[in-house]
Amino acid sequence: MEGTNPDNVDWVRRKVNVVRRFARSSFYMGTLYRSKGSDFDTATGLDPREYAAHGGAFPIRIRGANLVVGTVTVSGLPQAEDHALAVAVLQTLV
Numbered sequence: 001m002e003g004t005n006p007d008n009v010d011w012v013r014r015k016v017n018v019v020r021r022f023a024r025s026s027f028y029m030g031t032l033y034r035s036k037g038s039d040f041d042t043a044t045g046l047d048p049r050e051y052a053a054h055g056g057a058f059p060i061r062i063r064g065a066n067l068v069v070g071t072v073t074v075s076g077l078p079q080a081e082d083h084a085l086a087v088a089v090l091q092t093l094v
Helices: 007-022 026-035 040-044 079-091
Strands: 057-061 068-073
Touching: 007 026, 007 057, 007 068, 026 040, 026 057, 026 079, 057 079, 068 079
Parallel strands: none
Antiparallel strands: 057 068
16 A cells, blocks of 8 residues: 555554454553553563564454454554554454
């Protein structure tokens, strides 16, 4: 899309890694640690080249099960906007 670059592919991969590991949105995970006065990278000790707790990746679950089967992932906007876009798309499906 216009305004994106090859780095966005890496951002998507790193955000998806957060969702796969924690079964929460990437924005939630980053916000959680900031609300505690810390940051995701320091608190988890995970490699920031592999994990990005920034807005844009949201888990897709099977209703009634605690099973993440995929993600909706957005990259290229400021992180709160990436998250909001992912949520808006998912809301159209419910």
